Amino acid sequence: MSDFLQKIKLKIAAILYPACKEAVLLFLTSVLVAIVFNVLRPAGIPLPGFSPAKTINVQQTKIPEITLEEAHKLYCKNKVVFVDARDPFSFEEGHIAGAINIYPDEITLHLAKLKQMLSPGSLVVTYCDGPRCPLSHETAKGLKLQGVPAVKVLIDGWGLWQKAGYPVAEGNK
Numbered sequence: 001m002s003d004f005l006q007k008i009k010l011k012i013a014a015i016l017y018p019a020c021k022e023a024v025l026l027f028l029t030s031v032l033v034a035i036v037f038n039v040l041r042p043a044g045i046p047l048p049g050f051s052p053a054k055t056i057n058v059q060q061t062k063i064p065e066i067t068l069e070e071a072h073k074l075y076c077k078n079k080v081v082f083v084d085a086r087d088p089f090s091f092e093e094g095h096i097a098g099a100i101n102i103y104p105d106e107i108t109l110h111l112a113k114l115k116q117m118l119s120p121g122s123l124v125v126t127y128c129d130g131p132r133c134p135l136s137h138e139t140a141k142g143l144k145l146q147g148v149p150a151v152k153v154l155i156d157g158w159g160l161w162q163k164a165g166y167p168v169a170e171g172n173k
Contacts, residue, residue, distance in 0.1 A: 103135070124151045
């Protein structure tokens with residue numbers, strides 16, 4: 001009986017060995033394709049230079065806040081780029097005139113556009129709606145993580161801006 005079991009073990013090994021070899025090869029090929037796709041994709045995850053310590057430092061960093069008056073003064077001098085951190089539907093219903101819409105999860109998709117809008121000495125101000133809305137802080141931290149140096153948060157930015165009667169826009173512009 002043991003001779004019979006030995007033959008079965010050999011047959012199973014002959015079947016499993018190539019299957020395992022192919023599975024490992026398939027896995028490695030998938031990882032390679034994923035890395036190449038990520039590198040070629042404009043909104044890919046930035047792998048080179050990734051530092052867990054930097055991520056932790058940015059997450060623990062308190063992003064400074066800006067008052068409505070300060071933000072409006074910078075707006076009048078064209079020294080600010082407003083980033084609306086709300087969802088695209090809310091942005092289209094109304095936003096600070098000249099703002100761009102960057103939801104926290106989509107920072108890498110819009111980073112190049114934002115950097116083009118920045119001039120030397122300008123400030124990025126993130127905002128959302130409501131005093132407890134976390135989106136502006138999340139977006140600000142994400143922008144800092146991506147290397148945007150001057151970022152501040154306007155708490156309850158959309159609500160305050162509207163109530164003050166400052167310039168607003170609708171749609172995608």
